[in-house]
Amino acid sequence: MxxxxxxxxxxxxxxxxxxxxxxxxxxxxxxxxxxxxxxxxxxxxxxxxxxxxxxxxxxxxxxxxxxxxxxxxxxxxxxxxxxxxxxxxxxxxxxxxxxxxxxxxxxxxxxxxxxxxxxxxxxxxxxxxxxxxxxxxxxxxxxxxxAALAQVDARAAEIADRIAAGEAPSAVLVRWMPQGPMVMSEDLFTPGLLRAAGVAIHDAGLVRPGVPHSDPLSLENLSRVDAEWLFLATLNEEGQEALGAAQASPAFARLEVVARDQVVPVDGQLWSSASGPLAALAILDELDAALTP
Structure with missing residues (x-):
């Protein structure tokens, strides 16, 4: 006891x-x-x-x-x-x-x-x-x-200032699971950070209010997430294997974001599960690296 x-x-x-x-x-x-x-x-x-x-x-x-x-x-x-x-x-x-x-x-x-x-x-x-x-x-x-929160704000503002010279890029965050891709809600930690950094992130209208992610999408419905940038998160090796198989499919290859080479694989443990100032800084650093030509 x-x-x-x-x-x-x-x-x-x-x-x-x-x-x-x-x-x-x-x-x-x-x-x-x-x-x-x-x-x-x-x-x-x-x-x-x-x-x-x-x-x-x-x-x-x-x-x-x-x-x-x-x-x-x-x-x-x-x-x-x-x-x-x-x-x-x-x-x-x-x-x-x-x-x-x-x-x-x-x-x-x-x-x-x-x-x-x-x-x-x-x-x-x-x-x-x-x-x-x-x-x-x-x-x-x-x-x-x-001090850590102020550092996050400053880093996001720095990226946003750089983006402000052009049009805010649109983006979708997807968690790739063995059962299929799930679009993450706009109301989560990472989308909030990306918006603060000047990115127009959205959930393609696929996520119900109050729910963290969409139902799994079929490969045939992938066109629904064809934004300017596509961030693909996997949590573990099974998710990585499923993503690898999807990337070899014709449905994936037909996406315009694929043709633009603006699909960014990211760590799902960080981008779709984490929160806190250290996670925020790590995500913003990876975002900056992806957006920087």
Whole structure:
């Protein structure tokens, strides 16, 4: 049975979370992140968590995160399936949880350590900023994250200024899965970044409101996503193999964006699953490289 920890002995401040005010230590040292966005924020703030969950479609942290790790956090579960015993064994000072975590699971985690969960409802391309600030408060690293957010804004503005000399390029972001390509919603993290950088990203009218992506498209319907730029994200080797097969098909070859050589394969762990300031900077760097002649 999980023991209830005496928070009042060391808690020095509180943060406002989805479940009300939560008391947290002033300078937590042992941090467990149960959400990729929280892992990103922790690293951007200069804290390497002792525990984290795997990235979607992988068995470890996201590839873009690797460059920011001097030591690897212990893996305490996968997306939506947390190993409570593994979390308990790490003796965390604070736990950073994903939005919309079931309350029953939140209550169990809160018995291990103060658990900070953002209040995020529905899809919002700017929600990651509020989440970043909340996690920064929980870590006592507000200044570091404000600096990181300012760096993201400056990088996006730099790209947008360069684009402003001409017409904003249109783009579609597609996640390629073994069952077929899915167009990603305009209301996600990455599309929000691309818009800030001056790109007219859209979902080709294929994504229902409040849903993160379209149903899988058949190759015959690929013409629906024939934008000026096409960013193709794969999460793992199976998705890469499916994309490779599609690229060899006549339906794919007929796309005008293919003829213009403006199809850009990207890492789905970054472009379609990540959030946070480090992810934002990595995406903007890749966008800039793709758009620069």
């Amino acid at each position: 999980l023991a209830l920890l005496p928070l009042t002995a060391w808690a020095e401040r509180s943060v406002e979370t989805a479940f009300g005010e939560v008391a947290v230590p002033d300078s937590p040292e042992r941090v467990v992140t149960l959400y990729e966005g929280a892992l990103d924020v922790s690293l951007a703030a200069g804290i390497v968590p002792v525990g984290a969950v795997t990235t979607r479609g992988g068995d470890g942290v996201a590839r873009y995160i690797e460059a920011h790790l001097d030591e690897r956090p212990a893996i305490v579960g996968v997306v939506r399936e947390i190993n409570l015993e593994a979390v308990l064994a790490l003796e965390p000072d604070v736990i950073l949880a994903p939005p919309q975590l079931p309350e029953a699971q939140y209550r169990l985690l809160s018995r291990i350590a103060p658990t900070v969960m953002p209040l995020t409802e529905g899809l919002d391309p700017e929600a990651w900023r509020a989440e970043s600030r909340l996690f920064a408060q929980a870590l006592g690293r507000e200044a570091e994250i404000e």
